[in-house]
Amino acid sequence: MTINWFKFASPAAFYPIAGRLIPWFGRVALALVLIGLFWGFFLTADQLGGSNPQKEYYRIIYVHVPAAWMSMWLYLVLAGWSAIGLVFNTRLSFMMAKAVAPTGAIFTFLALWTGALWGRPSWGTYWDWDPRLTSELLLFFLYIGYIALHSAIDDTRRADRAAALLAIVGLVMVPVIFLSINCPDPNQCAALHQRSDPGSIHLSILIPMLTMTLGLWSYSFAAVFARLRTIILTREADHAWVSDVIAKEATA
Amino acid sequence: MLKVFYCVLSRDITLALRRRTDVLTTLFFFIIVVSLFPLGVGSEREQLRMLGPGVVWVAALLASMLALERLFAADYDDGTLEQLLLTGQPLALLVLGKVVAHWLLTGLPLVLIAPLVAMQYHLSSTAIWVMMAALAIGTPVLSLIGAIGAALTLGLRGGGILLSLLILPLYVPVLVYGAGAVSVSAIEIADTQPYFYLLTAFLMGSSLLAPLAAAAALRISLE
Numbered sequence: 001m002t003i004n005w006f007k008f009a010s011p012a013a014f015y016p017i018a019g020r021l022i023p024w025f026g027r028v029a030l031a032l033v034l035i036g037l038f039w040g041f042f043l044t045a046d047q048l049g050g051s052n053p054q055k056e057y058y059r060i061i062y063v064h065v066p067a068a069w070m071s072m073w074l075y076l077v078l079a080g081w082s083a084i085g086l087v088f089n090t091r092l093s094f095m096m097a098k099a100v101a102p103t104g105a106i107f108t109f110l111a112l113w114t115g116a117l118w119g120r121p122s123w124g125t126y127w128d129w130d131p132r133l134t135s136e137l138l139l140f141f142l143y144i145g146y147i148a149l150h151s152a153i154d155d156t157r158r159a160d161r162a163a164a165l166l167a168i169v170g171l172v173m174v175p176v177i178f179l180s181i182n183c184p185d186p187n188q189c190a191a192l193h194q195r196s197d198p199g200s201i202h203l204s205i206l207i208p209m210l211t212m213t214l215g216l217w218s219y220s221f222a223a224v225f226a227r228l229r230t231i232i233l234t235r236e237a238d239h240a241w242v243s244d245v246i247a248k249e250a251t252a
Numbered sequence: 253m254l255k256v257f258y259c260v261l262s263r264d265i266t267l268a269l270r271r272r273t274d275v276l277t278t279l280f281f282f283i284i285v286v287s288l289f290p291l292g293v294g295s296e297r298e299q300l301r302m303l304g305p306g307v308v309w310v311a312a313l314l315a316s317m318l319a320l321e322r323l324f325a326a327d328y329d330d331g332t333l334e335q336l337l338l339t340g341q342p343l344a345l346l347v348l349g350k351v352v353a354h355w356l357l358t359g360l361p362l363v364l365i366a367p368l369v370a371m372q373y374h375l376s377s378t379a380i381w382v383m384m385a386a387l388a389i390g391t392p393v394l395s396l397i398g399a400i401g402a403a404l405t406l407g408l409r410g411g412g413i414l415l416s417l418l419i420l421p422l423y424v425p426v427l428v429y430g431a432g433a434v435s436v437s438a439i440e441i442a443d444t445q446p447y448f449y450l451l452t453a454f455l456m457g458s459s460l461l462a463p464l465a466a467a468a469a470l471r472i473s474l475e
Contacts, residue, residue, distance in 0.1 A: 141421040148417055152408050161472040162404045166418060169400055169465055173422050176454075180425035184432055186446035 009090045011232045012241045018225040025222035032215030036062060039208040048205070057121045060114050061205070066213040068111035070220060071139060074104035078146070079171040082164030094160035095235065097167065098150060099227040103220050105143035112136055131182040138177055142170045156235065256341045260349030267326075268357045274322060278358045279365060282315040286369040297374050304373030305434035308383065309390075311369075312362050313423050316391060319358040320398040320419070321412050323350060324470070328406050337474060343467040351399045351463065352392075359391035375434075382437040382444055389451045390430040396462035397422050403469035426454060 008014050040062035048058040078100045085093035116126040153159035236242050289307045327333040370380045401419035405411040433447035
């Protein structure tokens with residue numbers, strides 16, 4: 001079976017599909033988040049680490065790490081749709097990028113906030129100029145810059161393309177920014193965050209964390225599609241199919 | 253091709269030299285910002301010596317960012333920019349010409365005045381030389397990256413504030429290594445080598461990519 005992907009690139013064709021997908025992603029998100037939180041809060045070990053373990057407060061990891069992962073992933077999605085939009089000149093791609101940005105910004109903020117709450121008991125401070133904290137803060141600024149530039153331009157076409165270019169420039173700069181913060185002294189690098197990779201985390205902690213990540217991912221789909229549908233309706237307001245849709249939803 | 257570059261360069265410099273106040277305003281902004289810090293944080297010698305590199309770099313960042321608004325604005329207002337787009341010459345090259353002119357008028361004066369403001373912070377003569385070298389390599393990067401933001405925000409309401417929001421996060425690497433080089437030079441001058449390598453790498457990378465991105469941004473803003 002071959003799927004004609006360009007058919008779904010039409011806002012009119014994608015609008016009903018997004019509408020049908022939202023409840024499913026919403027249900028999956030709710031189920032996974034509930035399972036993940038229950039598992040993480042009640043069924044896992046009550047301390048983390050060896051000689052100097054973190055007590056119960058480490059459990060914020062089940063929100064903090066998934067939110068941080070989603071914030072970075074969604075920036076990739078944002079820049080990816082921006083690039084596709086600039087290359088293929090598809091309107092829906094730009095709408096997608098615009099719909100992703102607020103969700104990404106929210107996750108970035110959530111990661112910073114939960115990080116501050118976690119930092120207080122474990123490092124003794126809400127904020128430190130640690131590389132990962134600072135990069136997350138700058139990622140937040142990049143999201144805000146994208147949203148601000150988009151809303152400052154009245155002409156939709158120019159707003160879409162200008163913000164898309166900014167997202168791509170940001171994507172090129174992110175590794176450089178991350179490296180410069182991670183290693184401010186190139187003669188010797190040091191960081192407060194422990195070096196972490198999924199392999200070194202115990203399975204009993206990793207699995208609920210991944211469940212939460214999938215839950216938040218599913219939530220992102222639902223939220224982005226819901227936002228996308230309103231963007232489509234606003235932008236296509238003078239098309240005949242939009243008045244059909246509105247008439248049908250009014251009678252239903 | 254180089255002829256086009258020189259043409260844009262000499263035109264921009266001639267225009268700016270006919271109205272010198274614009275150039276001087278940026279310079280005095282830099283001096284005033286740097287002079288205000290000791291009044292705010294106290295004038296202890298040791299403290300100033302520690303803060304100096306960072307303060308001078310942040311002031312340079314702000315000064316070059318404030319000047320960015322003028323990079324394309326005047327040409328946009330009187331229609332010159334549209335004519336430049338229609339010349340059929342590579343737009344990236346024209347942008348590079350404008351950016352180089354902009355740096356010669358706003359970045360270079362900062363490099364030359366740096367020893368004076370560094371003395372306010374009691375920096376040693378080695379640190380002053382390192383600071384001048386770092387500023388000479390780093391400020392062109394600021395102008396190059398800034399050109400993208402200036403092109404994107406062309407003709408928008410409140411463009412200046414928006415420009416700072418877009419561009420300042422991208423200035424971070426230059427700030428970190430520029431100020432880092434000066435701080436390290438106080439301890440061991442040989443340790444500054446990697447900082448200069450990295451700053452030079454930024455200069456190479458941004459002079460290759462930034463004019464292309466800025467040209468694309470101009471096309472988006474003017475279509």
